[in-house]
Amino acid sequence: ATYSFAYDASDRLIEEVRVDNLTRRFSYNDGGHLTRLNEIGYGENGERPERDTLFERDAIGRLVAKVNRDARQDFEYDDVDRLLSIERQPTGIGKQLGVTAEKLEYAYDLLGRLTQEITASGTLAYEYGPLSKLTTLTLPDGRKVNHLYYGSGHLHQLNLDGQVISDMERDDLHREVYRTQGKLTSCFGYDAMGRKAWQFASTLPADKLSQVHNAGIHTSLLVEHAYNPIHRRYQYDPAGELVRTLDKLRGEIKYEYEPNGQLLSRDTGSLVGSEEFRYDPAANRLDFNARQFDKVKDNRIQQWRDQEYRYDPWGNLVEKRSGHSKLQSFSYDCENRLVRAETLVNGKLESTGEYRYDSLGRRISKQAEINGEVEQKRFLWQGLRMLCEETPGQSIVYLYEPGSYAPLARVDQAEGEGQKVYYFHTDQIGTPLELTNSEGEIVWQATYRSWGAIDQLTVNEVEQNLRFPGQYFDSETGLHYNTFRFYDPESGRFIIQDPIGLSGGINLYQYVVNPIAWIDPWGWSAKPTHSPDVAKWLEKGGTVHMEVEGRTWVYQDWEGNVVRYPEGHPDFTPYQRQQVDVPDLKGNHGRNPGGDFGKSDALAPKGKADYSKNTWHHHENMRAMQEVPKKIHNRFTHSGGVKI
Incomplete structure (x- = not known):
């Protein structure tokens, strides 16, 4: 199988044919701007459905409208090309899929900084300091998330309406070394390359913990201390790969890699939890009973262990059968966004999920029904990070590490009750491993398999759905919502092709090369955590x-x-x-x-x-x-x- 491309006399791409024969054709105006995308699918039985997306441009080439089968979106700009609004009107087909009319609006100050974002879920307001650092984020309910900085511009404190969430202390290289988390203080150490070498959370106050940075103190001696409920150490090989972790709550785990950096094995010291992996040349994972030179046709996996998969002509997963009893089906809109999921067990409907998105493709609501129990959630976004989650009678505000998708804390507000602050304790890439309350007690604790599926949920007193950075667990499907795609942690791959095509890599379903060191918060393209934002x-x-x-x-x-x-x-x-x-x-x-x-x-x-x-x-x-x-x-x- 091959990719093929065709270009016009001006060297513009006019046709792309993917390995699965899915074809995309591009048309341009006289100014060289894209005006039409024609897509031709390829089904399992050779069917070739077509669909079009039209792009309307103004005299200087700006996108002013996008029209497809489900909706029309109109874009408005100011005199310096800043986006002022996106207005969406659904078609009849779009309404059937749950697409609604909406308008997103934006305002800016004289320096071009975003000051207001108006959505159907509410208004966010932004205030900045002298260094153009965000100082205050005002939530739709009027609460204010305040950011205090060092003179260097690095974050020193987060507070909500004056209630301190976390204070951060930094070393001479501006790296975080202490973080207050309720009655716990988390400490971080780094190796010569600036990688996280160890971390622990202690009930001792910060002034008692400064000794851990003295040259004569061996941090490994602190692992078993009762005042350290959480402690982890990390070891890397000369290639920079994580090869060993030592965790007070999970024990020792060792990792091995292929010469090309792909994860080969995860060794927990016993058969329980240990894993080994095989791949074809396109990085598709293979069963161990597969022949040495087996390959996955068109990168559309048909079978993985006891699971069978079927796809629609656009390459979207539409059916997943697990064993002899479980059948899941998935439906999509014309932009390949999942809008409905159903799970049948032994022929009986067990769960359903319906999903809605805004004009930027962010999921703004879901309704799930599991064994007759209905769950409704709404989501509010700050850019491409989920900021708020609301259910009837309760809201959650998520706060993150600066410039990162690693969660730092969350503030829960139930109707008629006071605020409760919970703190995340993450691993080397920002995946939550523990959640503690303001008293320092662990209320959620998980052990994961290599590709993000939870192996063991040791403590589950508080519902916690964040997974790999940028991912949110949906219990009704077992999938992780990953901003612009859904991720299957069992197979370690996305269920649809990459929305940005080959710009995200040659295998359009691949998550990352190595889930121990790489992340993909948007579901577009993977990157190591230590490269620039x-x-x-x-x-x-x-x-x-x-x-x-x-x-x-x-x-x-x-x-x-x-x-x-x-x-x-x-x-x-x-x-x-x-x-x-x-x-x-x-x-x-x-x-x-x-x-x-x-x-x-x-x-x-x-x-x-x-x-x-x-x-x-x-x-x-x-x-x-x-x-x-x-x-x-x-x-x-x-x-x-x-x-x-």
Whole structure:
């Protein structure tokens, strides 16, 4: 199977034929702007349905309307091209699928910063400080989430209407080392590459915990202390892969990888919980009873263990059969968004789910029925992060780590009751492992399998549905809602093709190369957690794309400088003045004889670094030091550096 492409005389893409024969054709106006997308599906029996999406443009090429089978969306801009509104009107077919009329509106200040976002779920208001950092987020009910910062611009405190949620303390490199979480204080340590090396949550106050950063204190001695209910340590190999975790609540887990970085095994020390994996050349997971050279036709998995799958002509999963008793069916709108799911067990309807989305594709509501119990939820978004979840009589506000999809805390408000604050304790990529209350008691605790399915729910006093970063667990289907797609944690893949096509990688169903180190919060394209935040990079005027093999991000700044990030690490080789191997790196910036910079200066082939223009960069192999321009090093951020 192959991909094929056709171009016009102006070198514009006019046709794409995917490995499963799904065909996309593109039409342009005289200005070179896309005006029509014609899609031709390919079904299991050779059927070829067609559908069109039309794009209307104004005189300067801006998108002013998008029209498809389900709805018409109109876009309005101000004089400097900022989006002011999106208004949607459903068609008759769209109404049958639950598409509703809606209008999203946006307002900005004189500096172009977003100040107001009006949705059907309510209004969000934004206030900023002198450094254009968000200082106050006003929720639809009037509550205010306040952000306090250090002079460096790094977050110091989150509070809700003055009630402190968390205080953060940072080291000289602005990395978080302490975080208050109710009666617990969480502490974090880092290795020479700036990766998380250990973390624990203690009932001791922060001033009693400062000793853990003394050189003479071995943090492993703290694992068994009663005042540390949560403690984890992480060990990495020279390639930067996580190879071992030691967890007070879960024991020791070891990981092995293929030479190309794919996860090969997870070893818990016993048959229970241990896993091994096999893949075909397109990274589809294979059963161990498959032949050595088996491949998955068209990347549409037909069978996985005791499960069988069927797809519609657009490549969407429409049927999943588990064993002899369970059958799930899925229905979609014309933009491949899941709108309805049904589960039958032994021929009897067990559960249903109906899902609704806004004009930006974000899920704003769901109604589920499980064994006759009806559940209704509404969701409010801040950009592409879920901010609020509402059920009749209760609301939850989610707060996240800065520039991240790792949840930090949530504030629950039940009708007629006071607020309850719960704190997340996450792993190295931001997946919640524990939830504690303000007293420091664990109210939710889970152990996961490698690809995100929960293996054991040890404590479940409070419902907690966040999973991998950007994912939300739906109990009625067992799937994880992943912003622009749904993810199946059993098979470790998405149930529809990538909405951004090959820009997200060559296998359109693949989640990530390695779920231990990579994340995909939007369901578009995977990235290692230690590479720059894509959204913030784009906001600053840079561009980002992924090389076709799906493992290397390429960032270009607003001045045209380009840095590749193979496996999430910056390749500064084109900019380096010199490179030197230095023994026993500590991850510091000291220029004294024992500091990393001082040792590099002493051993460097071209002598001491020119600190007026350059700095030393710690290579990810934890051995090499590269002298590179300060501007490049500071701008193209990475693990151990300051986040954008």
